[in-house]
Amino acid sequence: MLLAALLALVYSPPAARAAANTPGLGKPISPSDLKAWDITVLPDGTGLPPGSGTAAQGAKLFDDKCALCHGQGAKGGIANMLIGNPSLTAHGIASNKTIANFWGQSTTLFDYIRRAMPWPAPRILSDDDVYALCAYLLAGNKLIPEDEPMNAQTLPKVKMPNRDNFIIKFPDRI
Amino acid sequence: MRKRRSSAAPPLEEIAGNGLLHRRALLSGGIVLAGAMASGAAATQAAAEPLKDPPWSLQPGDVTPVLQTPSRFEKNVVRILSNPKGEPRTQHARAPLQYLDGTITPNPLHFTILHSGIPDIDPAAHRFVIHGMVREPLEYTVEALLRYPLVTRKHFVECGGNSAGMFSNAPLQATVQQLHGLVSCAEWTGIPLSTILDEAGTDPKATWMIAEGADSLLVNRSVPLQKGYEDAMIALYQNGERLMPGNGYPMRLLLPGFEGNMNTKFLRRILITDQPAMTFYETRNYSPLLPDGKAYRFYFIDEVKSFITKPSFGMNLKEPGYYEISGIAYSGTGTITKVLVSADGGKSWGEAAVEGPAAPKAFTRFRMPWRWDGQPAIITSRAWDDSGAVQPLRADFVAKRGETEEPVKSPYGFPNQHYNSLTCWGVDAKGQIKHVYV
CATH class of the missing domain: 1.10.760.10 (Cytochrome c-like domain)
Structure with a gap:
């Protein structure tokens, strides 16, 4: 089972791998929403x-x-x-x-x-x-x-x- | 059949002048006691009186509080404040390192410096953003960050201006806390910054990150991006509990080994750039002036340093006999590998026991058994780390960095920054301890 998990990690496509490696809980923010802090x-x-x-x-x-x-x-x-x-x-x-x-x-x-x-x-x-x-x-x-x-x-x-x-x-x- | 250990203790060998003993003495109290007795320290054994139960053993004790505080007999173990009334300037709180042992500074005693007071931050409303030269600017809540895989590491944080009184051309008569109290060590838990840098996707041409806090001054510092990928952390916990407000609640940047001011508290923003911002603090306060009028810039690292915390100024020796010399060693360039201690002002040195395993960029406790013969002595320590760095002797340090022209009057001023030479305590025949230069 561990082996299968490792294989899945190795052979998954790049996009999916990135998603699996970090939680990705940041929310994209636009320049206009950032403006007040962009000093x-x-x-x-x-x-x-x-x-x-x-x-x-x-x-x-x-x-x-x-x-x-x-x-x-x-x-x-x-x-x-x-x-x-x-x-x-x-x-x-x-x-x-x-x-x-x-x-x-x-x-x-x-x-x-x-x-x-x-x-x-x-x-x-x-x-x-x-x-x-x-x-x-x-x-x-x-x-x-x-x-x-x-x-x-x-x-x-x-x-x-x-x-x-x-x-x-x-x-x-x- | 196992051979029985002889009960006759071997005589203790002195490994350096003025009574420094081999560190194996620390492993066997019996040997030490025998040595101490032999040196005529029997005076410590007051005539015994018949034992009786003290009052606290005769009735039930106090109600258990939700949050523990130290015994009322430890009231002097508190921080020293530079600005207790909160006047419109910086507030420093120095840690009472001479009363602590081990390598962790308890959270209520961890040193703090606030340039405009402690902000009262609601973690639910706090936001952190990363932007600039990134693939995608991102905003995080604290709640989201708490879901990330966390790591725990022990690191010291030291103000770049710690020990500034040591630049005085005459030794300030001051305690360890007054001279060196702007350093502390904690076990920090948080997110490796590289995780967040990868999520935002930094531009290959980016070289700096400008970190900014949510305090009223929005204190900002430029940090080389390579440090961000090396060992920087967004710290959320301090010694197992969430950060103290004065230490950056709800989140701070932790840059192991780099001067405290760069470890941005109340972290709210990181701007990825291809140049440093030359912020106020890196431009002025943390660019140390050299004797010829030039100055160092980007003096990021708190270099290898050690000092004896016990015995030290303010703790006079009551009588000749056995004492443990103990202190702290740490280095922003690596792991402490060796600490030497002298009791004769540097004429001879003995290797102290270093409690291990020593952690990189963290406090390391050293100990040296000492039999004080009642004659004048000067005790001091000198540390080495695994990068090959060695704590400079004062003459060498002063030759390069200089010292003040007039004696410094207050240990709370900042005549210069980044002092890491030796601290010497002079013990006179009465056991009184003074701060001395050798």
């Missing part, structure tokens, strides 16, 4: 939505929604400094890692602000708001001109100064 932004700009915002718009939003934790002018408070460019060796291996002195990709800003901020009420910001906050923080850190709007085309092109100072720790694991 990951990749360094090449994949996933950035339509919309646009400027540093001036972002400054106002920052005062309203962010300054309570990140401090006036984003200089830091109970949460991280967001505008500021201290030396990465100022305090040796414990130096403050900021957007200006450390982050390797500009797209991380959009991905993280949209998914996680403001901390007490995440995902209340519109995509335009998030672009505006990206522009405010990048301009404040002198990484873009004050008047350059951020959008799906401009944001991924922003060159972060520290991008080439990373060493991949375990290249064979990637």
